[in-house]
Amino acid sequence: MIRDTIYISSTVRRGFLRYTFDGTFCDEIKLNYEPVYFSTTVDQKLACYERHGGTVLVYNKKISTPDTIVVEYGVTKDRYLYMYGDYSFMTYLQKTPSGLLFNNYLSDTVWNISGDKKEPAFILDIKDKLLPWDKQIEFCKGDLKGWEEMSKSYNIVHLIPFTSWMFVFQTHYNSQRYNAIYLYNNKTDEIKKFNTSYIYDDIVGKQNLTVWPSFRSADYLVAYSKSINKLKNLKQNEGNGKGIPSLLWLNQMKTVKESDNPILAIIKIK
Numbered sequence: 310m311i312r313d314t315i316y317i318s319s320t321v322r323r324g325f326l327r328y329t330f331d332g333t334f335c336d337e338i339k340l341n342y343e344p345v346y347f348s349t350t351v352d353q354k355l356a357c358y359e360r361h362g363g364t365v366l367v368y369n370k371k372i373s374t375p376d377t378i379v380v381e382y383g384v385t386k387d388r389y390l391y392m393y394g395d396y397s398f399m400t401y402l403q404k405t406p407s408g409l410l411f412n413n414y415l416s417d418t419v420w421n422i423s424g425d426k427k428e429p430a431f432i433l434d435i436k437d438k439l440l441p442w443d444k445q446i447e448f449c450k451g452d453l454k455g456w457e458e459m460s461k462s463y464n465i466v467h468l469i470p471f472t473s474w475m476f477v478f479q480t481h482y483n484s485q486r487y488n489a490i491y492l493y494n495n496k497t498d499e500i501k502k503f504n505t506s507y508i509y510d511d512i513v514g515k516q517n518l519t520v521w522p523s524f525r526s527a528d529y530l531v532a533y534s535k536s537i538n539k540l541k542n543l544k545q546n547e548g549n550g551k552g553i554p555s556l557l558w559l560n561q562m563k564t565v566k567e568s569d570n571p572i573l574a575i576i577k578i579k
Contacts, residue, residue: 311353318344325355325372338372348402350409356422358401358411361388365402365411365422376425380411387447405470414440414465433477438464440482457483464488471578472527508532508576530576536569 310316314335315328320343327335346358355368363381403410408423410430417439421430440463449456460482469476477491486506493500508530525531539562 311349311355316347316355318347320345346399346401348400348404348409351404351406351423356402356409365409365427367422367425378422378425378427380420380422380427381413381415385445385447388445391446399465399467403468403470406472410468410470412466412468415442415445419468433466435464435466469525469530471525471530474578476530528578530578532574532576533571534574535571536565537567539572540565 313330315330317326317328318324319326322337322339323341323343324337324339325344326337329335340357342357342359342361344357346360348356350356350367354370355372357366357368357375358364358380359366361384363379363384365378365380366375367378368375399413401411401413403412405421408421408430410419411422411427412419412433417433417435419430419433420427440460444459446453446456446460461484463482464479465482466477466479469478473495475493475495477493478487479489479491480487488504488506490503490505490508491500492503
């Protein structure tokens with residue numbers, strides 16, 4: 310959302326559809342790339358990460374010629390052929406009160422983008438654990454299984470910033486869950502590491518929840534879980550004595566069907 314307008318991306322149509330808050334269609338904006346990763350800036354501009362060229366494009370209100378900010382060097386001409394393999398959590402762009410953070414799995418530098426400029430926000434200092442440039446997926450010559458085996462020991466991280474805290478989620482290539490979660494305190498400069506794969510919230514019935522980084526606000530984190538998986542977990546817990554969730558939760562789960570949407574848990578950051 311930018312001011313009084315809703316922007317909806319369409320990768321197939323290569324552009325954005327704009328609507329008013331009451332659902333009235335405004336217009337369609339055509340681009341020469343697929344707008345998969347985008348956000349808004351502090352001054353209410355549209356910013357898109359164009360992966361083929363390794364640039365962030367910041368547009369004014371009229372969506373005319375954008376400011377171009379180079380965030381990656383050494384982007385290969387063939388990388389775009391493998392972009393479909395990117396993780397769904399690779400949001401790249403994260404808005405903060407002071408600017409727009411950018412990070413990816415090619416560099417351990419987190420950039421702060423403000424206006425048409427970028428500067429280092431901080432460095433993750435995991436260079437030896439990042440996948441080397443010459444071992445990126447575009448160099449695998451079509452041997453995807455071989456590449457997956459080679460790359461699985463390297464790390465991917467993504468960030469979720471809040472006013473006073475920042476979550477840093479770490480996972481290995483091709484891993485189905487997190488390897489660790491770091492919590493960075495902006496005020497004290499303190500970092501805590503948690504060797505866990507999940508956010509755990511007792512309110513929703515002693516269940517493990519996976520964070521979905523696209524959905525959050527200034528003070529809340531949203532986690533999700535597939536409804537059908539919760540039913541399976543509840544049945545397993547009943548048989549192994551791990552503890553029974555609240556009656557309210559059990560009653561809610563009685564109505565869950567396999568085709569239901571994911572369960573969302575809104576967690577206040579404190």
